[in-house]
Amino acid sequence: MRPATHAFLHDNLWHLLRRQAVPGILGMLIVSINSLVDAVFVGRWVGPDALAGLVLVFPLTVINSSLVALLSAGFSSVASRSLGADDPARQRDLLNLLLTLSLVLGGTVSLLGYGFARQAVALLGGTGAVLRYGAAYYEILALGGFFTLLSLSSSTLIRATGQIRQAMTYSATAVITNMVLAATFVKGLHMGVRGAALGTGLAMLLYCVLNLQHLLRGRTALALGPVRPYFNWPLTREIVGIGSSAFLMQATSFVRQVLIFKSVAHYGTAAELAFFGAVYRVYGFSQLPVFGLLQALQPTVGINHGAGNYLRSQQAVRVFRLAGIGLLFLVSLPSLLFPAQVLDLLLPATTFATTDLAQFRMLMLVLLGTPLASTGYVYFQATGQARLATTLSFGREVLFVPLILLIPRFLGLPGIYYGLALENVTYALVVLGVTTWSFRRAEEPVLQAQGA
Structure with missing residues (x-):
């Protein structure tokens, strides 16, 4: 080896x-x-x-x-x-x-x-x-x-x-x-x-x-x-099956952005659109370190799963999950403590309303929970659970569209921030629950073998 x-x-x-x-x-x-x-x-x-x-x-x-x-x-x-x-x-x-x-x-x-x-x-x-x-x-x-x-x-x-x-x-x-x-x-x-x-x-x-x-x-x-x-058709079918979830998530990312920004433009002013654009850029950039963690998680889970070390592959998810939350906390800390100063880098000489800064803080707090979903998602891909990964990707889009289209109808522009926050929290909790269920299902034969 x-x-x-x-x-x-x-x-x-x-x-x-x-x-x-x-x-x-x-x-x-x-x-x-x-x-x-x-x-x-x-x-x-x-x-x-x-x-x-x-x-x-x-x-x-x-x-x-x-x-x-x-x-x-x-x-x-x-x-x-x-x-x-x-x-x-x-x-x-x-x-x-x-x-x-x-x-x-x-x-x-x-x-x-x-x-x-x-x-x-x-x-x-x-x-x-x-x-x-x-x-x-x-x-x-x-x-x-x-x-x-x-x-x-x-x-x-x-x-x-x-x-x-x-x-x-x-x-x-x-x-x-x-x-x-x-x-x-x-x-x-x-x-x-x-x-x-x-x-x-x-x-x-x-x-x-x-x-x-x-x-x-x-x-x-x-x-x-x-x-x-x-x-090789069987191998190609396996690769496409596993990769289809990543394909779906990437392909729909542009549609998501179009819906979000069109909603902001509809419910807000040009200044509010610029503010949201700055918030969205900070939010997106802050996630980059976690994507780097996920690159390291994938081979860790995949190699151990292939070797039959199912419990170690699960422990890797838990370790990387905690590390991701801690890393995001450090990255988000300046935005949580000094939101006006951070946004001033993108929107200089702008006076920010208290409610705008509160909504920015809310999204950055929600960001801390994204490793709950992303580490589980990588686990399903790395272990070859193609159908589960694709179902979760598709399910997220089914959840996203009504939240972004309906909540702003009742709350106006703030509803877009609340919709994004609710979607991310809900998706993270769902993936965490499915990941926990998958862990227990994989542990059963191992525990039975140990008991024997």
């Missing part, structure tokens, strides 16, 4: 968390920076119409990110469980299947995106210069769809073995490359929005090369075979 796998099976869970979580958190911060690179450079060096074109294209990028979530969740679960079970035959063609699926899905997105870029941006409301900039940007971005999908998904195979530090290093290299290339193409070579998209595409190509050389040169615990054309 590889030393890294041995550590996941036997090391103290708190020590394991500390070693794995730090690079995971840093990796999430790096990725969040990368999402701003093109917008910053285009807005500064091309102009507001070009920036508006990029913003308008954002919903189209959700297509690729949803496919990344689908493949990443499925492959990471299979990979980590096969490591724990010490099953090299199951690992052999994981990369080959990933290459095949990435080529099919990424190629389809690239062809459709490039061929219908102008129509898609027009459908989203682009006209005139905004339409031209948006279409030009998305045409080049779509051509690199295969490399984007493969690079982000192949990184999952590295993280699934616990090599989160190496995955972070490669992603940091890609981000720095994107910054340099985008600045060179946009500012130095005057290529405008096409230069920004080209820089992103080349950075994803480099990211692909770094990940693939790591996997193919035997630097991973996975027993991968040589590259060859490969497709």
Whole structure:
């Protein structure tokens, strides 16, 4: 058994968390920076119409990110469980299947995106210069769809073995490359929005090369075979089944944001919309450290579950859950103690009403409970409980829509804050309850064996 796998099976869970979580958190911060690179450079060096074109294209990028979530969740679960079970035959063609699926899905997105870029941006409301900039940007971005999908998904195979530090290093290299290339193409070579998209595409190509050389040169615990054309329908069905919950959550995220902001615009003024936008950004950014923790939790649960250490995989969820709540408390503390000063960073020279600050504090308090849901959700994915994970994802959307649409009808703008808070608390408690039930169900055969 590889030393890294041995550590996941036997090391103290708190020590394991500390070693794995730090690079995971840093990796999430790096990725969040990368999402701003093109917008910053285009807005500064091309102009507001070009920036508006990029913003308008954002919903189209959700297509690729949803496919990344689908493949990443499925492959990471299979990979980590096969490591724990010490099953090299199951690992052999994981990369080959990933290459095949990435080529099919990424190629389809690239062809459709490039061929219908102008129509898609027009459908989203682009006209005139905004339409031209948006279409030009998305045409080049779509051509690199295969490399984007493969690079982000192949990184999952590295993280699934616990090599989160190496995955972070490669992603940091890609981000720095994107910054340099985008600045060179946009500012130095005057290529405008096409230069920004080209820089992103080349950075994803480099990211692909770094990940693939790591996997193919035997630097991973996975027993991968040589590259060859490969497709396996039962394995694909398992991967898609597990990843469908992540796909659904990612795909509906944009719809959620549209409903939320349309409701705020309907019930509030322009100033209240700006305030909510600032609150939502702080709320979203504060969750990033927990996403880093979840990257470390997935292989910990998957490897132990694959090895039959069901009780240890459950204990890992409890440890990471407590760590997530504690980390979020530290991250949220400035917002809870000094809400006006935090929001002033995004809305300078603004006077905030007491009720607005109270609603901001309420959402930041609710944020502390999100690890109750997220750790359980990762547990279901990592252990291959596809149907349960998908049901919970779909159930959240069923809960979300009536809360956001109905409560504001009675309470006005504050109802949106209360609706979001109620949805998050309810979902966290439901997932916690289902997770506890799943733990007890998994414990029964273990306890029976011990009693025998």
